[in-house]
Amino acid sequence: MPYQIEFATAADENRLRSIFLASDMAVVGDTEDHVVIKEDGSAYGGALLYQMDVDLFHLLTIVVQGDGRSHGLGSKLLQPMLQNPWRYCRDAVGDPQQSYRVTTVSRGSSRRFYQKNGLVDCAFDDLTEPFNRQCEVCPELIECGSAAMVYQGQ
Numbered sequence: 693m694p695y696q697i698e699f700a701t702a703a704d705e706n707r708l709r710s711i712f713l714a715s716d717m718a719v720v721g722d723t724e725d726h727v728v729i730k731e732d733g734s735a736y737g738g739a740l741l742y743q744m745d746v747d748l749f750h751l752l753t754i755v756v757q758g759d760g761r762s763h764g765l766g767s768k769l770l771q772p773m774l775q776n777p778w779r780y781c782r783d784a785v786g787d788p789q790q791s792y793r794v795t796t797v798s799r800g801s802s803r804r805f806y807q808k809n810g811l812v813d814c815a816f817d818d819l820t821e822p823f824n825r826q827c828e829v830c831p832e833l834i835e836c837g838s839a840a841m842v843y844q845g846q
């Protein structure tokens with residue numbers, strides 16, 4: 693089925709919120725800063741990129757609707773964001789660079805998904821503030837098994 697990867701609009705807000713909520717996650721910031729994957733006009737997943745430097749991005753969140761998982765939607769959403777983060781980060785500055793990085797903090801349960809998409813483990817110290825310390829005070833640190841990860845764009 694054809695799908696689109698595009699910035700969310702105000703009309704996607706309720707659907708996006710319910711997808712995030714169903715995974716015990718909240719929509720952070722403006723809906724329109726999120727990128728969504730749509731099929732037949734309906735959003736099935738969303739993600740949010742922050743720009744930390746001209747050549748450094750951080751994937752804050754990515755989620756796919758529960759019953760749509762493991763069918764490749766998450767990878768279809770993530771791949772274009774990794775290949776051209778400037779295009780999928782609202783108000784990104786600078787031209788696409790030859791070499792860049794996209795970091796994230798993965799829940800342990802999502803690590804395979806990120807590995808499948810080309811990210812590798814890195815040290816939390818390799819992340820920019822405040823993401824380098826975001827797990828330090830989390831009461832679920834042990835059971836979550838979070839990991840700092842990075843995608844190296846060439």
Ligand SMILES: CC(C)(COP(=O)(O)OP(=O)(O)OC[C@H]1O[C@@H](n2cnc3c(N)ncnc32)[C@H](O)[C@@H]1OP(=O)(O)O)[C@@H](O)C(=O)NCCC(=O)NCCS
Pocket residue numbers: 715753754755756757760761762763764765766767768797798799801802803804805806808
């Ligand atoms: C992580 C997530 C976005 C992946 O989306 P997806 O559409 O299932 O991704 P894909 O189909 O492209 O890849 C699926 C692979 O991801 C991995 N995976 C990680 N977490 C998974 C989960 N909860 N369910 C299914 N697969 C998961 C598996 O290796 C799976 O491969 P397999 O189907 O061959 O076993 C989705 O599972 C999700 O929304 N999870 C809940 C929110 C979350 O944890 N987000 C990440 C925050 S760090």
